[in-house]
Amino acid sequence: MRKFYLIILDISFTLAYYIGMKRTYDSTYFNAADTLECGQVFRFKPYCGGYLVCSADKICFVKTEGDTTTVESDDIDYFENYFDLSTDYSKVIDALSKLNIPTLNNCMQLAKGLRLLNQDREEVIYSFIISQNNNIPRIKIIIERLCMQLGEKRYFMGEPYYTFPTSQKLATCPPSFFKELGAGYRDEYLAHTAQAITLNGIEHLNNLDSATLKKELLKYKGIGPKVADCVMLFGFSKMGAFPVDTWVIKVYKEDFSGTLSDPVKINKFFVDTFGELSGYAQQYLFYGKRSLI
DNA sequence: TACCAGGACGTGC
């Protein structure tokens, strides 16, 4: 009987492997570490020289080795969009280089393989509510606990992983639940927003212009200007968004000789400078300032 | 011990 189960198990793994697909790309403008470690996403972990990356209820394995980056997943088309692989980043970098900003050029040179992810919209909303006044390692821990407690356990390449909980699931939890996860004072923001989204969905946010979308996002409790910019940039492909956090303020003061102190005004300064390429510039600068220089 | 982290909210003016 035990032997029978082993055979079934073996067949199921073979089948999963067969269904899964692998695609290979040039790594010049697609580097796994640059793309994942730059602070835009929290659900990934090192695995076999690459990373296992989770998004909503999906997962992939991504690995950069020499001049190629490979992506392997049962939802390969989803991750092709997730990694923004239809955008030509050489053109983005060329355009930004023409501005002749030394710090930005330095950052782009060091993080050429960074790409802006197209993440799951609801996951981005909850993740960045948790991110406020918090640090990245702790944000990752809280989100991981959230998924382990409320998500669905699945397997990929023999490894267990958890899906991101649905808004419906999150809406059943009292604030005290989120507080026990370590979310602190953000507990009520999470509970409140989960209930609002469960009630009305987020479909009404689709196809809005940036200004209207931002106004709508600011209605959720726990979403202010900075988190709204992150949600627009990482979840709604609004490349004109420029999130201003403490690291960006450092860049502004140290590398742009900035004298403003109001984050909203600093945001306007950068958006006026970078226009529709603001989001790209922001990620190069944030990642560079925080991790590379 | 004070300060910091991918900030936002409520209050007082």
Next chain:
DNA sequence: GCACGTCATGGT
């Protein structure tokens, strides 16, 4: 409209 104190949590 704007300035300011406060809000958990864990690391340095």
